[in-house]
Amino acid sequence: MNKLVLASNNAGKLREFAQLFAPLGIELLPQSAFNVGEAEEPHVTFVENALAKARHCAQATGLPALADDSGICVTALHGAPGVYSARYAGEPKSDQRNNDKLIADLAGKTDRRAHYVCVLALCRHAGDPQPLITEGEWHGEIVATPRGEGGFGYDPYFYLPKHGCTAAELEAAEKNRISHRGVALQQLLRKLRENQNP
Ligand SMILES: O=P(O)(O)OP(=O)(O)OP(=O)(O)OC[C@H]1O[C@@H](n2cnc3c(O)ncnc32)[C@H](O)[C@@H]1O
Ligand SMILES: [Mg+2]
Numbered sequence: 560m561n562k563l564v565l566a567s568n569n570a571g572k573l574r575e576f577a578q579l580f581a582p583l584g585i586e587l588l589p590q591s592a593f594n595v596g597e598a599e600e601p602h603v604t605f606v607e608n609a610l611a612k613a614r615h616c617a618q619a620t621g622l623p624a625l626a627d628d629s630g631i632c633v634t635a636l637h638g639a640p641g642v643y644s645a646r647y648a649g650e651p652k653s654d655q656r657n658n659d660k661l662i663a664d665l666a667g668k669t670d671r672r673a674h675y676v677c678v679l680a681l682c683r684h685a686g687d688p689q690p691l692i693t694e695g696e697w698h699g700e701i702v703a704t705p706r707g708e709g710g711f712g713y714d715p716y717f718y719l720p721k722h723g724c725t726a727a728e729l730e731a732a733e734k735n736r737i738s739h740r741g742v743a744l745q746q747l748l749r750k751l752r753e754n755q756n757p
Pocket of ligand 1: 628644711712
């Protein structure tokens with residue numbers, strides 16, 4: 560497999576995947592290059608939404624498709640916003656409004672634990688009976704004051720005690736090395752290698 564369509568319209572994800580794939584010799588094409596419209600994400604689990612997006616894109620392009628369904632799960636909010644992270648504050652999607660709502664919802668709460676989740680689904684074709692699926696998690700805490708300019712989404716509020724900074728203050732390469740997305744992709748590449756050399 561030397562060509563893969565990325566089933567996402569999120570500019571932050573597209574940037575991170577472009578960096579992650581740069582050394583791999585796999586050409587990664589955004590689904591916008593094929594005029595693929597946004598897939599429905601009606602499900603309550605990351606894995607179901609990731610599969611729906613990958614299948615929709617493979618169907619529309621006739622090429623292998625990789626989808627990322629991700630989000631942030633906050634312990635004190637019983638896992639919210641979870642699969643609804645992109646549209647937590649409603650439509651149209653806005654990182655700023657999502658972050659403002661998250662901070663408002665956490666006002667007065669002392670438990671600030673949160674973790675990012677990323678599920679990747681790779682459909683080699685629309686009818687692939689064995690899509691590759693992997694999951695990564697990244698644990699941190701929500702801080703009330705944003706810090707840093709990097710990353711996207713909730714990153715300026717996602718504090719990493721071990722690093723003493725937020726995800727938005729990390730170098731892009733360092734975020735990719737340790738993030739939910741980076742971890743899920745390393746697992747996906749391992750599975751791909753195992754499939755090629757059983
Ligand atoms: O579905 P696609 O087109 O890929 O784009 P999306 O933005 O709608 O993506 P999701 O449905 O997977 O929602 C993921 C949301 O979770 C948040 N998120 C996921 N990964 C993140 C990261 O690495 N840093 C910051 N926020 C992240 C961010 O708000 C995303 O919009
Ligand atoms: Mg989405």
